[in-house]
Amino acid sequence: MEFFKKRIRQYQEKKLGEILSKIQFHENMKKQLEIKIQGLTDDEVIKVRDEISFNEKMIEIWQRNEGKLRSQMHEMED
Numbered sequence: 001m002e003f004f005k006k007r008i009r010q011y012q013e014k015k016l017g018e019i020l021s022k023i024q025f026h027e028n029m030k031k032q033l034e035i036k037i038q039g040l041t042d043d044e045v046i047k048v049r050d051e052i053s054f055n056e057k058m059i060e061i062w063q064r065n066e067g068k069l070r071s072q073m074h075e076m077e078d
Contacts, residue, residue: 005076012073019069023062030055 030052037048 008076009073012069012076016066016069016073019062019066023059023066026055026058026062030059 033048033052033055037045037052040048
C-alpha cells in the first residue's frame with residue numbers, strides 16, 4: 001500500500017509543479033500585455049484587453065485546480 005501512496009504522491013507533486021508553471025506563465029503574459037497596452041491605438045487596445053481577460057480566466061482556472069490538488073494531497077496524508 002505504501003508503494004501506491006508514494007507513486008501517487010510523486011504524480012501529484014509533478015502535476016502541482018505543472019500547474020504552478022502554468023499560473024506563472026499566464027501571470028507573466030498578463031503583465032507583458034499590460035505594459036504593451038500603453039502605446040497602442042484604440043483598436044489594438046481592445047484586442048490586448050481581450051488577451052488580458054483570457055489570461056485572467058486561465059489564472060483563475062489553474063488556481064482552482066491547484067486548490068483541488070492540494071486538498072487531495074492533504075487527504076492522502078491523513
